Amino acid sequence: MIYLKLPPFNPVTNGQRSTTVVQRWSLTLGRVVLAFPGTNSITKSTISEIVVKIGSRVIFGPISGTELDKLNMYRGIYDQADHLTIDFTDANMPNVGEREVGGIDIPALGDEDVFVEVQNTAASGTPTLYALGGFTSLQFDPSKPDPNGQLIKKTLAITIPTSGGTSVTWLPNFSGAQIQRIHFSYAGTDWSTLVNGNLQTVECRKNGTTIHDRIGCADNRFILREHKKVPQSRFYTLDFTHDNNVRGMLDTRDARALEFNFQLGATDTLKAIVELLDAPKNV
Numbered sequence: 001m002i003y004l005k006l007p008p009f010n011p012v013t014n015g016q017r018s019t020t021v022v023q024r025w026s027l028t029l030g031r032v033v034l035a036f037p038g039t040n041s042i043t044k045s046t047i048s049e050i051v052v053k054i055g056s057r058v059i060f061g062p063i064s065g066t067e068l069d070k071l072n073m074y075r076g077i078y079d080q081a082d083h084l085t086i087d088f089t090d091a092n093m094p095n096v097g098e099r100e101v102g103g104i105d106i107p108a109l110g111d112e113d114v115f116v117e118v119q120n121t122a123a124s125g126t127p128t129l130y131a132l133g134g135f136t137s138l139q140f141d142p143s144k145p146d147p148n149g150q151l152i153k154k155t156l157a158i159t160i161p162t163s164g165g166t167s168v169t170w171l172p173n174f175s176g177a178q179i180q181r182i183h184f185s186y187a188g189t190d191w192s193t194l195v196n197g198n199l200q201t202v203e204c205r206k207n208g209t210t211i212h213d214r215i216g217c218a219d220n221r222f223i224l225r226e227h228k229k230v231p232q233s234r235f236y237t238l239d240f241t242h243d244n245n246v247r248g249m250l251d252t253r254d255a256r257a258l259e260f261n262f263q264l265g266a267t268d269t270l271k272a273i274v275e276l277l278d279a280p281k282n283v
Helices: 065-074 096-100 217-226
Strands: 002-005 017-021 028-035 047-054 057-063 083-087 114-120 130-136 152-160 167-170 178-186 199-206 209-216 235-239 258-264 270-278
Touching: 028 114, 047 065, 047 083, 057 065, 065 083, 065 178, 065 235, 065 270, 167 270, 178 199, 199 217, 199 235, 209 217, 217 235
Parallel strands: 057 152
Antiparallel strands: 002 130, 017 114, 028 083, 028 130, 047 057, 047 114, 152 270, 167 258, 178 235, 178 270, 199 209, 199 258
């Protein structure tokens, strides 16, 4: 992977949304590294929203700097105070094809640009913000560009209605996407080493068949840690590829019904941050 500077963000001002665009190089975009070095007003906690778009379609976010930091630390991506990585690849997978499958083949997008937007809430100081793009050679034949011929990595934030009180059911429609993992965030009592958090158990059913059977938070975290994943505070991560086997993804192309059932210790707010592989113009 090679790294090239992206155009400057505009504007770079406290309390504003900053935007840059990825150049239309004949390359595949694998990563975007956000940098806000030195003594300035921007920190991970002041970044309230990160969004990546292809044209007007959101393919990443909106999530905060703190949430993105948790997603990265879960996978063991290096943690540094003045950098954040938006990763469309997965270095933990066993071979090059599986590691880079989520990259965005830029020529296949035609006349649509890739935009990166960063909203910061800092109130004082002199902000610094720039981005580096990590690129690989093209994954597809540049003479036959086809946006629907590629699978790209999307990370989408979805608010889950919690009108069910402590027993909540969610019926999403992922329109044929392949789900790598879902991070369920909550605001209530956090987990401890041996104790469930407020999101106590999660069940997943596809076409009426249980594929994740009300596994407790503590048991789920043990399974993740066995495979060198790092569970994060107030997250229950349902990772279909926790063992770095992409064939374990939840394939929704044949999903006539998809159901998630949550057991909470007390009423709470729930958000799903879904990492998936999908055609650019699908979900």
